[in-house]
Amino acid sequence: MNIDDNQPTKFDSMLGRILVIASHVFREVIRxxxxxxxxxxxxxxxxxxxxxxxxxAGTQDKILLDIGLAAMGIIGLIVAIFIGTGLVNKEIEKRTVLVLIAKPVSPAEFIVGKHIGLSAILAVLLISMSAIYLLVLLFNQVSFSFLSILSAVFYLWLELSLITAVAILLGVFTSSLIATLLTFAVYLMGHLSPDIVKLGRLAKNPTLEIVTQGIYLILPDLSRLDLKNQAVYGLSLLPDNQTLFLNFIYGIVYIVLLLAIATLIFSRRQF
Structure with missing residues (x-):
């Protein structure tokens, strides 16, 4: 019996459904x-x-470099949190999720498609803002390392994609307001987690040290994905390639884990 090579496989069908959901999110956010x-x-x-x-005068170049990257991070964070927390929650509140569940769309496809769609929006935002940023730097004759800025922006996108996964996870089982507040708290704690561990060690309290270590292990260490200081003050100074690669894998694994938990919770919800 011959199998038609043009017949779509199960993986192709699944990928097609994910991309349809992602494109819908992309168009909706653009609107x-x-x-x-x-x-x-x-x-x-x-x-x-x-x-x-x-x-x-005299320090305006460094400040401009810092302002540009900081503004990109803040704008991206606003989009990731305020839109990310409502991606699933809005479908649940409007009961439109019932239509999607009735179709051959699995919870994993639904969650992953939502995440990819918003991550694509964040990529468009960061690429556009980076182009403006570089043009302003060139026009004002500011010295900068293109590789450092490119790396900082890429890891900023990875960080925002991770925050989007956190927002989607929290939005699956809480209201949009609570999910927004908790996601913002995770963002702050994620950047402070190394300092929290140091504080626990300095306190020399075994219980506090265990608590701070637990917080560090549970929450994402977002400082691994923050290369803004290297781009602004270190010029071409970046972590070695092995460290960059391990931090990239850390971010991807964390995103996959968060989406897997969100899928599990979403699949067990009663609508």
Whole structure:
């Protein structure tokens, strides 16, 4: 019996459904005019470039480098948290999730498709803002390392993609407001987790040390994905390739784990 090579496999069908959900999320977020944030970023950066020489002569280049990357991070974080927490929760509240469940769409496909769609939006935002950022730096003759900035922006995208996974997970079983607050708390704790471990060691309290170690193991260590300081102050100074690769794998594994937990919880919910 011959098998038609053109017949779609189970994997192809699954991938097709994921991409359909992702494209729907992408178009929906675009319709929400989220790309207007790019214009806001451009205004902020151009205004800072014109204002800084008057108040920070001699250090304006470093400050401009810092402001650009920080603004990209803040704008991306706003999108990841406020939209990410509502991606699944909104479908549940509007009961549109019942239509999706009735179709041959598995919980994993639904969750992964939502994540890929928003991650794609974040990639478009960061690429657009990076282009504006580099043009402003070149126009103002600011010295910078292209490789360092490119690496910082890529790992910023990975960090925001991880935060999106956190937002989706929390949005599966809590309200949008609570999920937003908890996701923001995870973001703050994730950047402070190494300092929390050091604080536990300095306290010399075995119980506190166990608690801080537990927090570090449970929460994502977002400082691994933060290369802004190297891009701003270290110029071409970056972690070695092995460290960068391990941090990349750390981010991917954490995202997969979060989406797997979100899928498990979503599949057990009663609608």
């Amino acid at each position: 929400d005019r989220v790309l207007y944030l790019i214009g806001l970023f451009a205004i902020l950066l151009v205004g800072s470039a014109g204002f800084l020489p008057q108040v920070a």
